[in-house]
Amino acid sequence: MKNDDTYLRISLIGALVLALAAVTTELRAGEWPTGDAIAQRINARDEGEAVSRSLTMEMIDRRDKVRVRETRGFRKYYGEEKRSVIFYLQPQNVKDTAFLTYDYPDAALDDDQWLYLPAMRKVRRISASDRGDYFLGTDFTYEDIKLETKVSLKNYSRKTIGEDEVDGHHCYVVEAVPIDENTAKELGYGRLEQCVDDAIWMVRRSKFWDIRGKPLKTIYSKDIRQVQGIWTQHRLEAENHKTGHRTIFSFSEVDYAQGVSDNLFTQNAIRRGL
Amino acid sequence: MPKVSQTTCSRKMQSGGAYSRNGGCMTGAKHTVLVVLLLSTVLDGPASAVEFDFSGSARGRLAIGTDEPELQSTELTLMPEVVSRFDNGWKLTSIGRLRTELVDGLRPGNLDRKTYGPASRPGLLRQEVEVELREFHLQGAWGETYLTLGKQQVVWGKADGLKVLDVVNPQSFREFILEDFDKSRIPLWTVNIERSVGNWDAQLIWIPDHTYHALPDRDATYAFSSPRLVPSAPPGVSVDIRSVDRPDRFLMDSDAGLRLSTFWKGWDISLNYLYQYDNFPVLFQRLDVRPTGPVVVIEPRFERTHVIGGTFSNAFGDWVVRGELGFFSDRFFRTNETADRDGITKSSELSGVLGLDWTGIEDTFLSAQLFQSWVTAPSAGLVRDELDTNLTFLVRRDFFNDTLRAEVLWIVNTNDGDGLIRPKIAYEWQDNLKTWVGADIFYGDRDGLFGQFGNNDRVILGVEWGY
Numbered sequence: 001m002k003n004d005d006t007y008l009r010i011s012l013i014g015a016l017v018l019a020l021a022a023v024t025t026e027l028r029a030g031e032w033p034t035g036d037a038i039a040q041r042i043n044a045r046d047e048g049e050a051v052s053r054s055l056t057m058e059m060i061d062r063r064d065k066v067r068v069r070e071t072r073g074f075r076k077y078y079g080e081e082k083r084s085v086i087f088y089l090q091p092q093n094v095k096d097t098a099f100l101t102y103d104y105p106d107a108a109l110d111d112d113q114w115l116y117l118p119a120m121r122k123v124r125r126i127s128a129s130d131r132g133d134y135f136l137g138t139d140f141t142y143e144d145i146k147l148e149t150k151v152s153l154k155n156y157s158r159k160t161i162g163e164d165e166v167d168g169h170h171c172y173v174v175e176a177v178p179i180d181e182n183t184a185k186e187l188g189y190g191r192l193e194q195c196v197d198d199a200i201w202m203v204r205r206s207k208f209w210d211i212r213g214k215p216l217k218t219i220y221s222k223d224i225r226q227v228q229g230i231w232t233q234h235r236l237e238a239e240n241h242k243t244g245h246r247t248i249f250s251f252s253e254v255d256y257a258q259g260v261s262d263n264l265f266t267q268n269a270i271r272r273g274l
Numbered sequence: 275m276p277k278v279s280q281t282t283c284s285r286k287m288q289s290g291g292a293y294s295r296n297g298g299c300m301t302g303a304k305h306t307v308l309v310v311l312l313l314s315t316v317l318d319g320p321a322s323a324v325e326f327d328f329s330g331s332a333r334g335r336l337a338i339g340t341d342e343p344e345l346q347s348t349e350l351t352l353m354p355e356v357v358s359r360f361d362n363g364w365k366l367t368s369i370g371r372l373r374t375e376l377v378d379g380l381r382p383g384n385l386d387r388k389t390y391g392p393a394s395r396p397g398l399l400r401q402e403v404e405v406e407l408r409e410f411h412l413q414g415a416w417g418e419t420y421l422t423l424g425k426q427q428v429v430w431g432k433a434d435g436l437k438v439l440d441v442v443n444p445q446s447f448r449e450f451i452l453e454d455f456d457k458s459r460i461p462l463w464t465v466n467i468e469r470s471v472g473n474w475d476a477q478l479i480w481i482p483d484h485t486y487h488a489l490p491d492r493d494a495t496y497a498f499s500s501p502r503l504v505p506s507a508p509p510g511v512s513v514d515i516r517s518v519d520r521p522d523r524f525l526m527d528s529d530a531g532l533r534l535s536t537f538w539k540g541w542d543i544s545l546n547y548l549y550q551y552d553n554f555p556v557l558f559q560r561l562d563v564r565p566t567g568p569v570v571v572i573e574p575r576f577e578r579t580h581v582i583g584g585t586f587s588n589a590f591g592d593w594v595v596r597g598e599l600g601f602f603s604d605r606f607f608r609t610n611e612t613a614d615r616d617g618i619t620k621s622s623e624l625s626g627v628l629g630l631d632w633t634g635i636e637d638t639f640l641s642a643q644l645f646q647s648w649v650t651a652p653s654a655g656l657v658r659d660e661l662d663t664n665l666t667f668l669v670r671r672d673f674f675n676d677t678l679r680a681e682v683l684w685i686v687n688t689n690d691g692d693g694l695i696r697p698k699i700a701y702e703w704q705d706n707l708k709t710w711v712g713a714d715i716f717y718g719d720r721d722g723l724f725g726q727f728g729n730n731d732r733v734i735l736g737v738e739w740g741y
Contacts, residue, residue: 059675067677067705091705092329092740110589112540119456121429125542125587125594127633134637137676188636245675267535267542268468268475272413272420 033198035158035174039151041201047149048230048256050076055086055251059137062244067137069094072274074260075148080105083265084146087274094136098270101146107154111146116270123267132188139217139238139247143187149202149221149233151176151194155183164195166204167222171195184211200224200231215241228256324361330354335736339379340713341729346495347449348376353408364414368407375402381494385448388518389555391485393463394425409461422466427459428479430533430546432585432596433627435666435685436645439546439583439600442479442531444553446488450496450727452696452714460485474536482528484521486576487553500726502658505559505608505617507570514562518555518574527551531581541588546600548581556606559617579604592634599626611655621651637676641668663688677702685724692718692725698734706740 033041057069070090076083081104088097096118103111110128117124131143143152156176164173174194178184190213195205202224208216218241223234236249263269330353337347351373358366375382382404387395396406411424431439436451444460446453463483469476490497492515498504507513521527531548555574562569583600605623629643645664652660665688670681679700686693698712712734718725 061675061677065704067702092331093702093706093708093738095329110540110591112537112589114542119454120434121427121456121459122432125589125596127589127592127594127631129589129592129633132636133633134675137672139675243675263470266475267537268420272422 032160032163032172035160035176036153038160038172038174038196038201039153039158042196042203043150043153045149045201046230048228050074050260051254051256052258052260053251053254055249057138058248058250060246060248074264076260076262076265085264085270086145087270089274096273097136098273099136100265100267100270103146113142114267114270123271129186132186139240139245140219140249141188144219151203155179155187161193166195166197166220169197169199169204171197171204189216202231202233217241227254230256325359327357327359328355329741331738331740333736333738335734337379337732337734340731340733344379345377346379346730346732348379350374350376362414364412366412367409369409371404371406371408373404373406378402379495380448381490382448385446385494386489386491386518389444389486389488389520390460391483391522394460394483394485418469420468422464422468425461425463426466427456427461428464428466429459430544430585431598432587433598433629433643433645434641434668435643435683436627436664438598438625438627438645439581439585441550441553441581442481442548444485444487447490447496447498448488460488473538474534477533477535479531480528481530482524484527486520486551486555495730496727498726500723501721502608502723505557505570505572511568511570512566513570513572515572516574519576521551521576541586544585546581546583546585550579550581551576552579552602552605556618557608560615577604577606592632594631595629596631597626597628599624605649607649608657609653609655610657611653614655619653619656621649621653624648624650637672639668639670642666659689687718687723690719690722690725692716692722694724708738710734710736
């Protein structure tokens with residue numbers, strides 16, 4: 001009988017604790033901004049109308065063999081349409097390769113992309129559905145490259161699932177799931193979790209799972225500091241958990257103030273090079 | 275200025291380049307004057323060289339013939355490149371090429387260099403050592419106009435592997451079409467002016483460089499033998515091939531073209547026009563009766579043509595569709611009609627390509643192209659078919675973060691049933707060190723465009739180091 005009372009008390013206390021925890025979590029979750037609200041805060045952040053910058057890409061395989069590419073990149077907004085271009089400067093085997101993207105705000109419109117291949121001396125049209133393919137040997141997909149510090153509102157549904165800390169900065173953890181199976185296949189991602197710094201509304205860590213639900217890769221944004229009043233990531237570290245391959249992007253000579261010529265965002269410009 | 279011209283002329287003469295009959299040396303001098311004037315015009319003022327970029331590549335290649343095992347090619351190539359950047363935004367690009375064959379299996383010395391203009395002709399240090407200024411051009415903006423002045427490649431068109439509108443620059447057929455076009459295309463001295471006009475980009479080119487396709491001589495490894503291209507004498511009749519009559523009037527024989535391109539509702543569109551000498555010489559023939567017997571005399575001559583065409587491309591999901599169409603007003607074809615005295619018939623020609631690329635599988639690229647060429651006014655005895663069709667199929671896959679690439683290209687001519695298969699695997703060991711192994715396999719009718727090289731199947735090993 002005494003054992004029965006004790007069991008009853010423990011059960012009641014346990015139930016109370018669980019109920020309290022559930023209520024607390026619900027209350028807490030209620031305080032979190034929604035996933036969509038966070039995404040909108042991220043995309044509302046000032047990126048500057050135009051930017052020019054140098055980018056060093058280090059690609060490191062599982063045996064620590066390093067390949068390095070030196071590039072120069074430009075990006076400019078035309079209203080909500082974003083145009084970006086990357087010119088490869090070094091090494092010799094990829095020198096003069098260039099990649100141009102027109103990113104349209106209309107969800108019904110595919111992006112337009114072109115790649116200049118110096119060995120062919122031709123500008124080649126690239127299918128926008130290649131966006132889940134990895135960009136020229138890196139661990140970033142074409143979509144990752146295109147989005148930069150923004151997130152896609154049209155491709156994912158989001159919810160905030162917790163809080164965390166990255167490099168000492170508080171962040172909300174937002175789970176993003178592609179809106180449908182086809183989009184998931186195109187992106188190459190089944191799910192991702194992004195840790196968003198709520199002080200500056202930048203993603204500090206992104207964890208990706210493949211379409212089968214297996215861990216795929218993690219990207220860290222580091223060395224985030226202001227340039228001409230705009231929060232700017234200066235280092236991106238990506239690690240592919242399947243292949244052990246890593247990519248480090250280091251940005252330098254970032255300039256938002258000088259302006260960027262419209263003529264750079266043309267097929268003629270990527271054919272001529274810098 | 276005259277001293278510069280004289281020196282250039284003298285140097286060319288010493289390097290073994292045979293000048294054309296009508297003052298080729300003078301033509302070379304004119305090119306030199308033109309370049310110096312352009313340089314001095316553009317660089318006049320505050321511009322000064324502020325930065326030099328030195329780079330280049332060293333490449334070794336071993337090609338082993340498989341039908342009759344022999345070394346087809348043991349090639350070493352150095353390609354130094356210097357880009358001088360001026361503080362006014364202009365840049366001067368200089369690319370040289372030193373190419374040597376340790377074993378002259380290709381017999382490149384038999385390449386017909388008489389089709390080169392004197393200012394573009396490669397020099398021969400020895401029979402197997404060729405030195406060439408590949409590119410030398412000044413680029414920059416002059417107000418809203420963009421200029422590229424000097425020796426350069428101008429590439430038109432959207433096709434891979436075969437050409438329709440990519441005819442601005444001639445090509446070396448030293449290895450038929452096996453060399454990368456970037457390496458086999460012959461750069462020309464060109465004035466290239468680009469400017470935006472409304473929503474269109476206009477490119478105006480003027481080419482006062484009288485250089486045409488470089489064709490292998492009769493006993494070279496990749497000499498043409500297909501009846502489509504070259505005549506053959508009946509038994510007992512000898513052949514006398516005369517020296518090619520190369521146009522060489524500086525202004526009157528220059529080529530000129532205009533390309534208008536735009537991006538319209540997702541479509542890349544271009545309209546192209548080129549007035550040029552067809553880069554293939556027309557092999558006019560006549561029969562001579564000499565004391566020693568009948569002789570077929572072949573007199574190669576270049577003929578003018580207008581090229582009018584256009585290109586398009588667009589992406590739809592995983593697919594990219596692209597194409598070209600080109601109308602050539604004056605083409606000359608071989609004929610077997612006995613009443614035809616020179617063995618040549620003239621017609622216009624319509625050529626086109628439709629290509630489909632598919633990237634539905636990650637890191638994989640599939641491409642198919644349909645090329646067709648139609649002789650619009652065929653006469654009796656035309657050696658080639660009125661409608662000629664080639665198909666190409668390419669499968670390519672990248673592995674290990676693009677360090678390993680495997681591909682197979684298959685080109686087939688459906689008229690003759692012959693073709694070419696080119697498997698290749700390349701691996702990038704380091705940033706600047708790449709090796710590859712591949713094969714070139716010809717098959718089919720020995721009278722066909724590809725089948726004519728049925729004895730030239732080969733395995734290739736290559737290494738390239740960039741610096």
